[in-house]
Structures are given as structure tokens and as C-alpha cells.
Amino acid sequence: MQALLTLGLRNGKLFDISEVENGIKCNCFCPNCGERLIAVSNIESKAYKNSAHFRHESGVECVGAYESALHMLAKEVFSKLKEMQLPDYHFDYDQSNKFSLEKSFNIIKFEDCQIEKRINLENFYFVPDLIGIVNGTKIFIEFAFSHYIDVEKKEKIIQSQVACIEINIKGMELDPKELENLFLSKSDKVYWISNPKQDRIYKEKEKRRKELNEKEKQNKLQALKEGKVNSIQITNNKLWICPKKINFFEWFKTSKYNQHPILKEIANGEFWNEKFYGHYSTEEYIFFKGEKVFTSIYPYLGVDDDPNRPLLRDGLKRILERKSLDSNLCKYCTFDKGLFEYKNKTFQICSFKGKKGFIKDIL
Ligand SMILES: [Zn+2]
Known part of the structure; x- marks a missing residue:
């Protein structure tokens, strides 16, 4: 049902039904079609007053009357x-x-x-x-x-x-x-x-942001060229040169692995041929200084269980892992500062600082 028309136009001004006399004496006209309106209200009866409205003199159903009245009212209220x-x-x-x-x-x-x-x-x-x-x-x-x-x-x-x-x-x-x-x-x-002003401000801001990005990229490149940032080239997902890899044993000595006597010896330069022998889960062992040392996480038959064995095994695996360090490992490395593309080559930015300048000039 269409909402009731409660506003009429008189001398270019809107009047509420409550402000005018009843019937044709309201002297109001339709804001939409301009036809004379009749106020249908009865101030004597409260119930009637609540649904008081204007109707067209001819009784016609004027479709756009409400919309026109609302539109006019909005303009009137706003401009006031x-x-x-x-x-x-x-x-x-x-x-x-x-x-x-x-x-x-x-x-x-x-x-x-x-x-x-x-x-x-x-x-x-x-x-x-x-x-x-x-x-x-x-x-x-x-x-x-x-x-x-x-x-x-x-x-x-x-x-x-x-x-x-x-x-x-x-x-x-x-x-x-x-x-x-x-x-x-x-x-x-x-x-x-x-909003042209805000559009302009936004465009300016975007432009500055792009310029800054470009500048940051150039700064990064410059830092790379000057050797201020460590970087490693990535080929086939393998790290061509990883500072941690080169400095691996320096790091290893500061880790928990150094608590194991054998690992400590290896870190200090004792030879290990970097080979595991035997079946993966039951007979895994290494040769160290001519001795057979069990590294299996399962107690070997006839050999006393050693609580330090998982540490030894884990440490040895780390030593092997460094040989084939790939860029996936960087994700778990705290020195990883993201990838960098330059001249269609991918570089890994690395914040690992070695004692010596081991970083090759890659550019
Ligand atoms: Zn009308």
C-alpha cells in the first residue's frame, strides 16, 4: 500500500496535514500533479487524526504524490x-x-x-x-x-x-x-x-607510495652491490651460497648440539665421512674414529639405550642437511629477509653476519 500523503503545497510551501483546516478549506495542492487537495482529518477524533491525509479532489490515485512530497521536504529541510x-x-x-x-x-x-x-x-x-x-x-x-x-x-x-x-x-x-x-x-x-579533491589526494598518495617503493628497491640493490646486505643466489630452489652454510660449524658450536661429545668433536674439526650405514630404523650407525656408533632412535639389540642418541642423530642430520641447503629451509631460518629479483635472477636476502667477509659479489 502506498504511504499516505500528509503534506500539501500552498504558495510554494509544504504544509503538514495537522497545520491546515479540514476539507477543501485546507487550500493545498498536490506536490506532484498540482491538483487541488482535500484534507481528510478530524481533529475531534484522535483515531482519525492518526491516519489523517490529503486526497485529490477528483479522487484520482496520484502515484508520484508521496515521492514528490518527500523529495520537496528533503530539499526544504536540508536548505534550512x-x-x-x-x-x-x-x-x-x-x-x-x-x-x-x-x-x-x-x-x-x-x-x-x-x-x-x-x-x-x-x-x-x-x-x-x-x-x-x-x-x-x-x-x-x-x-x-x-x-x-x-x-x-x-x-x-x-x-x-x-x-x-x-x-x-x-x-x-x-x-x-x-x-x-x-x-x-x-x-x-x-x-x-x-569527490575530485579526495581523488587528487589519493592519486598523489599512490604516486608517492610507488615512488617510495621504487626508491626502496634501488636502495636494496645499492646495498646489495656494496655488500652491505648478504645475499645468496637461488638456482633450482637450491641456495648457491648460504652464509650460514659456510659458517655452519661456527653456529653449530653455539647450539644445543655442541652438548653431545661426538658432535662437539665434529664441530671442532674431527673427521666424519658424513655417511649413515644400515637400515633406516633399526641398524642405523656411523663410523667415527674407527668405532661403530649407533644412531638409531630405536634401541639396538644388545646395545644399551642412550638418551642422547636422538640429539646425536638430529645433529648429524643437520650436518648433512647443510650440504644441500635449499631455499625452502630459509623460511624457517631467522636470518631470512625475503626474496629479491634482479635481472631475472632470484636472490635470497640474508641478515646472517659472518666474522669474515664470505659474501661473494654476486652482481
Ligand atoms: Zn497529484
């Missing part, structure tokens, strides 16, 4: 208020995208608010509902009920470099207070169609 809560600016104009929010505004006061002026923009004529002036800048205000600004019109407005806000008033009551609340609060019903 001369204040509004500006909507948030999103660089992609998508209110629902919290990642695109660039700027929030306060409530602003308009110096002036002009009603329906035909504006000759570069490529088309635009008749905004209102033009608010703030700090000498025009903001076009459009109230939408069923006809929203379409893509084509939006495109033209953006091209014309004018600021424009659309306010969706669909479904609202013919109530000045409700409209005032909408204008003064943040709502997804109020949004920018175009």
Missing part, C-alpha cells in the same frame, strides 16, 4: 538546516569496503545552500537538487527515491570534476525530524558520487 555529516570517502567509492576508506569527515556547515540551479558542466547540463557551498567550493546534493544517479551520469559528473553526494531517501517518512537525523548522522544512505 544548512549542515550535514559528510560521508566517508572511499577511493573506490565502495562504502562497504573497509579497506578502501581514506577519509572521514565531521559535520560541516554550508555558507549557502541553493535550490535547483541548472549547471552547465563541460559535457552536459546538470540540475542537482541542491548546491551547498563550503569554503567557496560547491557540493552538489542529489536526493534519490527511485531514480538513482546511473553509471553514465556518474561518469560525466566525475569527468566534470565536481563534488557530488547522493542521499537515498527511499522509504522515509514525511517527517522533517527523521530527515534531519539522516543528514546529521553517518549512514550508508549518504555517499559520495564524486
